Amino acid sequence: MKLRPLGIEGAWEITPQQHGDSRGLFLEWYRFDRLAEAVGRPLRLAQGNLSVSARHVVRGIHFADVPPGQAKYVTCVRGAVLDVVVDIRVGSPTFGQWESVRLDDVDRRAVYLEEGLGHGFCALTDDATLSYFCSTTYDPAIEHAINPLDEELGIEWPTSTPLLSGRDAVAPSLAQVRAAGLLPEHATCRRHAAGRDTEAPGGW
Incomplete structure (x- = not known):
């Protein structure tokens, strides 16, 4: 297993070693243990999700x-995103910067992102299936969305016909969310991360 930090602090690409015959x-x-060693703290496992998407879904x-935020560990078990x-x-x-990683059922990479980072994906195949761990359970009262087609973000989605949920289609821009005071502060996120260094491995 190889762990590589992305250009955004707190985000990692994980490439597993596959043994086949x-x-x-x-x-x-x-x-x-490998994740905790690399990122400096264990991932608390509070919820596991499975997401299935048609091609072109964003x-x-x-x-x-x-706080509390939600760290995620994401992999694609079928298809590609x-x-x-x-x-x-x-x-x-x-x-305001973004990074992308292709996740698929060939290389079987994963992405880890810590609390305070935004996350999204585009399905490159039909029935693209993501499996991911979350550090906290879902709480709609503290969940937010930024429009994935926001021109300021300029994400280069690999589709000319993105299919969005009703919620994502009307989500505000990054500038609007910032003006509303909803974005996390970098310093707060770093303090929050440092405060979890003493958690038990695995978070169980």
């Missing part, structure tokens, strides 16, 4: 208030 294959797609950009991480932390040196 004529019977099939085996891989470790998540290791709490979901995001979603984020939660910090372009997974996108957006730095929406006010005061971050990479504020």
